[in-house]
Amino acid sequence: MKALHTIEWTSPSNIALVKYWGKFGDQLPRNPSVSFTLKHAVTNMKLELFSKDPGGVTVEFLFEGKPNSKFQDKIQKYLEKEKNLFPWLERVHLKLSSHNTFPHSSGIASSASSMSALCLCLLSADEWLTGHERSDSEFFKLASELSRLASGSAGRSIYSTMASWGEFESIRGSSNHYATEFEDLHPYFHDYCDSILIVSAKEKSVSSRAGHSLMENHPYKEARYAQAYSNMAELTQVLKKGNIPRFVEIVEEEALSLHALMMTSRPSFILLRPESLDLIEKIREFREQTQIPACFTIDAGPNIHLLYPAKHAAAVKAWIEKDLSVRLPELKWIHDEVGSGPVRLQ
Numbered sequence: 001m002k003a004l005h006t007i008e009w010t011s012p013s014n015i016a017l018v019k020y021w022g023k024f025g026d027q028l029p030r031n032p033s034v035s036f037t038l039k040h041a042v043t044n045m046k047l048e049l050f051s052k053d054p055g056g057v058t059v060e061f062l063f064e065g066k067p068n069s070k071f072q073d074k075i076q077k078y079l080e081k082e083k084n085l086f087p088w089l090e091r092v093h094l095k096l097s098s099h100n101t102f103p104h105s106s107g108i109a110s111s112a113s114s115m116s117a118l119c120l121c122l123l124s125a126d127e128w129l130t131g132h133e134r135s136d137s138e139f140f141k142l143a144s145e146l147s148r149l150a151s152g153s154a155g156r157s158i159y160s161t162m163a164s165w166g167e168f169e170s171i172r173g174s175s176n177h178y179a180t181e182f183e184d185l186h187p188y189f190h191d192y193c194d195s196i197l198i199v200s201a202k203e204k205s206v207s208s209r210a211g212h213s214l215m216e217n218h219p220y221k222e223a224r225y226a227q228a229y230s231n232m233a234e235l236t237q238v239l240k241k242g243n244i245p246r247f248v249e250i251v252e253e254e255a256l257s258l259h260a261l262m263m264t265s266r267p268s269f270i271l272l273r274p275e276s277l278d279l280i281e282k283i284r285e286f287r288e289q290t291q292i293p294a295c296f297t298i299d300a301g302p303n304i305h306l307l308y309p310a311k312h313a314a315a316v317k318a319w320i321e322k323d324l325s326v327r328l329p330e331l332k333w334i335h336d337e338v339g340s341g342p343v344r345l346q
Contacts, residue, residue: 003048007124008346011117012339013041014156015305017251018232019258022215027149028176031228032166035156039339041102045117048095057083059094078150088129103201115150116157119143120342144178155179160341186242191310198332199275199302206269208300214265248295255297273302275328
């Protein structure tokens with residue numbers, strides 16, 4: 001059967017600098033967060049619409065050419081939950097095909113890129129089916145909110161360069177319901193690089209969703225939320241003024257705090273591997289020896305995001321490829337950088 005219409009979007013992953021960990025209500029964050037939008041770590045999502053008799057939401061999902069029942073079930077549940085927004089879901093069958101440029105479910109925010117790509121496709125389908133076109137600002141604001149409902153951090157992937165999510169008094173237009181593009185970013189941060197050091201491409205043992213739920217009874221949750229608000233307040237000023245030494249300190253503190261929370265949850269879990277800790281030590285040694293302001297951050301997984309200004313890219317990449325690869329022969333990497341956000345391909 002020939003598709004009625006085909007839509008394709010590519011949407012990026014993002015890497016949080018101030019982490020959100022813990023949520024309430026319908027995917028709302030306990031604390032604000034801010035992230036770099038990446039350029040090369042992306043999900044391509046193609047949506048094909050097929051005619052069918054009315055009744056129920058039906059979806060078929062292929063990941064890298066093969067059925068993926070786990071993710072199909074996740075999409076099915078999301079569409080059922082949000083079907084009141086898209087009444088036409090009852091009248092069409094959806095075929096979704098996606099692939100990533102990076103390992104999924106290993107702590108590189110694959111849910112952020114995939115669910116934002118899905119929501120962009122759904123909104124484009126809605127415009128085609130209903131004939132109601134939205135302004136760019138309205139389209140992407142709604143895409144961010146829908147993405148957040150699918151996977152919290154996905155709402156930040158909608159915007160270029162840097163995005164914030166969560167109500168915060170010093171960020172104009174901030175909301176718990178959708179992300180906003182970070183304004184007044186110092187030029188120094190517009191061409192930042194992120195070399196993702198892949199310690200393990202295996203699916204992580206504990207999902208981020210499960211980790212967030214453990215924050216509700218965490219013994220240090222109030223201290224964490226206070227720390228996150230404090231770091232957010234200082235980092236927003238750092239990002240506007242270009243204070244790189246303080247940027248390094250806050251970003252690394254946030255990364256280690258996230259994993260400390262995991263290790264002290266009940267039950268606890270440890271996602272860092274010995275190689276992760278080795279890389280952290282080596283990054284700090286490299287920074288001290290070269291005076292290059294490279295720093296690390298980590299999402300909920302074992303892989304390390306090595307952040308540095310673009311003007312130091314040649315030196316950092318040479319160090320990774322000549323020194324780190326010798327010390328850790330199994331290490332793989334993706335050289336990424338700050339990106340310009342989602343792109344519609346079809």
